[in-house]
Amino acid sequence: MKLSIRFISMCITCITVLALTVSGCSSPAPGDLNLLQVGNGAEVQELDPHVVSGVSEHRVLSSLFEGLTDSDAATLAPVPAAADRWEVSEDGLHYSFHIRETAQWSNGAPLAAEDFVYAWQRILSPRLGSEYAYMLYCLKNARAYNEGKLKDFNQVGVRAADAQTLLVELENPTPYFLSMQNHFAWYPVHRPAIEKHGAIDERGTAWTRAGNLICNGPFLLADWRPNEILSVRANPRYWDAASVRLAGIDYHPIDNLQTEDRAFRSRLLHITNTIPLHRVAWYREHRPEILNLLPYYGSYFYRLNVTRPPFDNPLVRKAFSLAINREEIVNNVLKGGELPATSFVPPGDPNYPSIDAVQFDVDRARALLAEAGYPEGRGLPPVEILYNSSEAHRTIAETVQRMWQEHLHVDARLLNQDWKTYLSSMNTLDYTVARSSWIGDVADAVNFLECFQTDVGNNRTGWSSPEYDALLARASAEPDREKRAALLRQAEILLLDECPIIPVYFYSWKFLKAVELKGFQPNILGYIRWKDLYLDSGGGK
Amino acid sequence: MGLFILKRFAEFVPTLFVIVTVTFFLVRLAPGGPFDSEKRVSPEVLAQIEAHYNMDRPLLRQYADYLGGLLRLDFGPSFRKPSRTVREWLFMRLPISIELGLYGLAFALALGLGAGIIASLRHNSLLDHGTMGLAMLGICVPAFVLGPLLVLVFGLWTDWLPVMGWTTPAHKILPSITLGAAYAAYIARMTRGGMLETLSQDFIRTARAKGLRESRVVLRHGLRSGIQPVVAFLGPAAAGLLTGSFVVETIFHIPGLGREFVESAFNRDYTMISGAVLVYAVLVMGLNLVSDLALAWLDPRIRAR
Numbered sequence: 001m002k003l004s005i006r007f008i009s010m011c012i013t014c015i016t017v018l019a020l021t022v023s024g025c026s027s028p029a030p031g032d033l034n035l036l037q038v039g040n041g042a043e044v045q046e047l048d049p050h051v052v053s054g055v056s057e058h059r060v061l062s063s064l065f066e067g068l069t070d071s072d073a074a075t076l077a078p079v080p081a082a083a084d085r086w087e088v089s090e091d092g093l094h095y096s097f098h099i100r101e102t103a104q105w106s107n108g109a110p111l112a113a114e115d116f117v118y119a120w121q122r123i124l125s126p127r128l129g130s131e132y133a134y135m136l137y138c139l140k141n142a143r144a145y146n147e148g149k150l151k152d153f154n155q156v157g158v159r160a161a162d163a164q165t166l167l168v169e170l171e172n173p174t175p176y177f178l179s180m181q182n183h184f185a186w187y188p189v190h191r192p193a194i195e196k197h198g199a200i201d202e203r204g205t206a207w208t209r210a211g212n213l214i215c216n217g218p219f220l221l222a223d224w225r226p227n228e229i230l231s232v233r234a235n236p237r238y239w240d241a242a243s244v245r246l247a248g249i250d251y252h253p254i255d256n257l258q259t260e261d262r263a264f265r266s267r268l269l270h271i272t273n274t275i276p277l278h279r280v281a282w283y284r285e286h287r288p289e290i291l292n293l294l295p296y297y298g299s300y301f302y303r304l305n306v307t308r309p310p311f312d313n314p315l316v317r318k319a320f321s322l323a324i325n326r327e328e329i330v331n332n333v334l335k336g337g338e339l340p341a342t343s344f345v346p347p348g349d350p351n352y353p354s355i356d357a358v359q360f361d362v363d364r365a366r367a368l369l370a371e372a373g374y375p376e377g378r379g380l381p382p383v384e385i386l387y388n389s390s391e392a393h394r395t396i397a398e399t400v401q402r403m404w405q406e407h408l409h410v411d412a413r414l415l416n417q418d419w420k421t422y423l424s425s426m427n428t429l430d431y432t433v434a435r436s437s438w439i440g441d442v443a444d445a446v447n448f449l450e451c452f453q454t455d456v457g458n459n460r461t462g463w464s465s466p467e468y469d470a471l472l473a474r475a476s477a478e479p480d481r482e483k484r485a486a487l488l489r490q491a492e493i494l495l496l497d498e499c500p501i502i503p504v505y506f507y508s509w510k511f512l513k514a515v516e517l518k519g520f521q522p523n524i525l526g527y528i529r530w531k532d533l534y535l536d537s538g539g540g541k
Numbered sequence: 542m543g544l545f546i547l548k549r550f551a552e553f554v555p556t557l558f559v560i561v562t563v564t565f566f567l568v569r570l571a572p573g574g575p576f577d578s579e580k581r582v583s584p585e586v587l588a589q590i591e592a593h594y595n596m597d598r599p600l601l602r603q604y605a606d607y608l609g610g611l612l613r614l615d616f617g618p619s620f621r622k623p624s625r626t627v628r629e630w631l632f633m634r635l636p637i638s639i640e641l642g643l644y645g646l647a648f649a650l651a652l653g654l655g656a657g658i659i660a661s662l663r664h665n666s667l668l669d670h671g672t673m674g675l676a677m678l679g680i681c682v683p684a685f686v687l688g689p690l691l692v693l694v695f696g697l698w699t700d701w702l703p704v705m706g707w708t709t710p711a712h713k714i715l716p717s718i719t720l721g722a723a724y725a726a727y728i729a730r731m732t733r734g735g736m737l738e739t740l741s742q743d744f745i746r747t748a749r750a751k752g753l754r755e756s757r758v759v760l761r762h763g764l765r766s767g768i769q770p771v772v773a774f775l776g777p778a779a780a781g782l783l784t785g786s787f788v789v790e791t792i793f794h795i796p797g798l799g800r801e802f803v804e805s806a807f808n809r810d811y812t813m814i815s816g817a818v819l820v821y822a823v824l825v826m827g828l829n830l831v832s833d834l835a836l837a838w839l840d841p842r843i844r845a846r
Contacts, residue, residue: 043804045622053578129589131582147585203593204623226622226633227796228707256791258689259705263794266696266704420573420809427581437579457581 073521092173113160125201245534293337298507307462315372317499322365341503377409463500638797645720657732679726736767776832
């Protein structure tokens, strides 16, 4: 017995000594080596700019690749990048880009206009099945080529006049064409790197692996250990390498909010992807210097299935919208810098002032409901609010449920589904009310409004209006910015009047940022210009 | 013994076949598909993507192709993470989960056996009640409570150990403890029960009467018989530790197979789900076999059967 107790005490001592010894072997503090540590949300699924579709992929790809233009991080105005200058025709349909002579790939090969032609042909190739190919539909004949109706790529509106000059022809004047160029769908790719590992239109080849990936951005891929870390390091061949102050960036794919929060608190991260909802108040009170709550170009709304009663009646739809107190949701439930929705398109498009067409008015809601044949909610069938699994979605749905029960005397119920089941329910219109959101890819109102055109995949409400479709078609052909904005405004007013959706709030971009991280500029697209960032160790944390 | 092992291996094949078949069809019955996303893709693009993964073929043909691939150990490409094949993903993730599981098991055994033996030797003492009380607490506190609690104390307050990752030995301490704690508690209770029963038997009394040292009585004679319930429990426990590491992998951001498995189920990544299920099935069956063999080694009566 004595031996066993002695043996166990020895074991405990060994374990303690081992623990204390190895605790000294932990990773270096993030400030070391001038490496930026970034919490990047969900794991990056791919690094092929023509195959990916997510925000976490965009964050990484924008450090590795560079389009014709970049966006000023503060104003989002287009600034020279791979192209150092460009000319635009008066009708806004023809662009001539001049590729920077000093621009080169990470293997030293010069960046040429032909690289963009090749990249755009690749993303539009029908067989590649790119989810973001539609972003290039503003190019002449791009849609026909992508849908397989046109076989000859030479008829698509892009060609290289010479090694440094890229000529682009658009289908319609597209005011946001230059701003779009920093989206990954438009990035150039290195032809020999792609074709060494497969055909132009082959997805899932090994060209994106560390050691194979050739890029033209401020950083290059050093290491990618999936679900663990993705490391990029400064690209010495980048044309503006002298102004890149970081030695590199480590992206940590942490999709669990609490884990990311703990990682930041233990100084393993300089910037997080987001913040757990319940921590916002604590940070606001105790660490306001690291808390960032910024306006974001995203809209949170409820879809109504207009093919089912009672929402086949626009009066009922409107009544349900009027019965939601958005101020209460934003101030008492979310408390994270969100804004109550006054429209569907969030503020942020410099050419499109936000409208104020969504209100909270219980008396009017009740009157509309009575007019629709449901006085005091009598005769209304039960209404089920569908949301995907998430604490925030559930809390909002419970609040809306209470408001509808209280103000309209509706039997509102909740239905929670996992992400893919929820998407399937929306796609097949197998729901009554569903929570939804839309985040803008570019700061242009049309990016939101085009979702609700007839037969567009993102419509998911069954709503259709020839008048709405016509307004958007006229807007896309309109070269004058003010007239275009007026047409878009008419379309949005029509949408909110018909009410196939109920806007709830405008998103905020919530994250924690260490005080030593400098050079950061907030913007509504959540775009981070990595090459501007640097670590100032004198700041402390 | 050779025949026993052979017979168990022969049972593996039809069991695996049933598991592969049921998984293949079941995941495809779940609503939603691997390529559904918030920003909906056009039917033309969807058709191209599905054609790339041969999902445009009849289901039975896909099933036959999949079985053919399995014979060559080819699990197919991952639908959601196309840059690598499922086999590559599994080979990357599985060793990490196995390592985590083994550390968890080692911790559970070291703590569980130690606590169980001490409690049984000091039967009905304060030490016994205290140890068993703690063991009950260990069983009741789930990993998603214990993990963050350990992180708070040893990571954030004292800064002794890292709060996430799986690189240095220091990174592996808190996850292993979190994963192994509940099992340590079970093992402690089982060891105590087994030891109490064994120590009251005649052969122990005989051993003591012969004048053997108490340590030899306990460790040589008592323990060998007393830990049999623990050994029987080890197979399912090891399988549970390996397959149940999802929560711990999420809390500590460990790139193991548990996370991959759950994520692939949520993402409807059909090939990845099937591959992970198959690997888990092989692991569970293999570990149960090892546990049976260990029992046979410990108990001559089982060997004789």
